[in-house]
Amino acid sequence: MPVRFSVPLRAGPEQLERLLQLQAVFVQACNALTPLVRETRCWNRVGLHHLAYRRLREQFPQLGSQMACNAIYSVSRACRLVYQSPGSPWLAARQPESSLPLIVFEGRAPVFFDRHTLSLRDGGVSMFTLDGRMRFQVDLAADEQAHFLHERLREVVLQQIGGVFHLCFVFSTADADEVVAPQSPHLPEYLVVQAADTGPPPSVPAVAPATAQLTGVA
Numbered sequence: 001m002p003v004r005f006s007v008p009l010r011a012g013p014e015q016l017e018r019l020l021q022l023q024a025v026f027v028q029a030c031n032a033l034t035p036l037v038r039e040t041r042c043w044n045r046v047g048l049h050h051l052a053y054r055r056l057r058e059q060f061p062q063l064g065s066q067m068a069c070n071a072i073y074s075v076s077r078a079c080r081l082v083y084q085s086p087g088s089p090w091l092a093a094r095q096p097e098s099s100l101p102l103i104v105f106e107g108r109a110p111v112f113f114d115r116h117t118l119s120l121r122d123g124g125v126s127m128f129t130l131d132g133r134m135r136f137q138v139d140l141a142a143d144e145q146a147h148f149l150h151e152r153l154r155e156v157v158l159q160q161i162g163g164v165f166h167l168c169f170v171f172s173t174a175d176a177d178e179v180v181a182p183q184s185p186h187l188p189e190y191l192v193v194q195a196a197d198t199g200p201p202p203s204v205p206a207v208a209p210a211t212a213q214l215t216g217v218a
Contacts, residue, residue, distance in 0.1 A: 002154060002170050003151065003170070005169055006166040007139065007140065007167050008165070009125075009166065011165055015136075018129045018131055018134060021129070022130050023107070023108075023109070025063060026074075027107055029059070030109065032056065032060075033072065034102055034103045034105070035102065036051060037103070038099070038103075041092065041100065043079035044076065045073055048076055056071065063130075064117075067128060070117065074110075078188075078191055081187070082101075102193070103194075106189075108159075108190050109190040109191070110157040110159035110168075111159070112157055118167075123138060123139070124137055127158075147169070151172060152171060153170070154172050155169070
């Protein structure tokens with residue numbers, strides 16, 4: 001069973017604005033991918049990377065290469081939950097000939113980081129933003145620090161909890177599947193599943209299939 005805990009970020013007004021901007025663009029990038037997933041039924045992270053990475057970098061250059069990979073990971077993770085979980089009402093295996101519903105990320109959707117976009121050392125966090133690195137001091141209890149020494153860090157997520165940005169860490173001691181199971185079997189509140197005949201919202205740009213070399217998947 002993965003271990004999860006979160007720490008709040010003491011963000012001032014300027015830092016908060018930068019975090020909100022990063023979240024907004026990351027969500028836009030995720031929503032640019034979901035129509036492609038619906039069209040191709042490709043939500044495997046590596047396969048989706050090959051289809052979408054180059055075009056995603058062209059659409060959202062401000063995200064940089066690794067954060068674009070993290071958006072692909074986020075979409076792959078969400079699509080596996082919606083289309084592949086045995087208990088999902090939208091299980092793709094039950095409708096092989098039908099159009100899949102569209103997954104939409106709402107504005108409060110989390111931002112996924114990795115070792116290239118976030119580092120933690122001596123109580124200090126250095127994290128990617130659209131305007132360069134930003135640093136925070138975080139207070140970790142002794143038992144929380146021990147997880148970094150003895151377990152594998154599987155995910156680092158920036159999300160809002162009670163209106164405050166937190167960094168949420170997920171650890172595992174086992175060689176589990178690459179996509180960490182969500183804490184709840186229910187659909188996260190930031191995901192909306194639209195019926196197949198409604199099409200994407202006007203504000204969601206579609207990404208056309210493209211071929212790219214696999215470079216630094218998150």
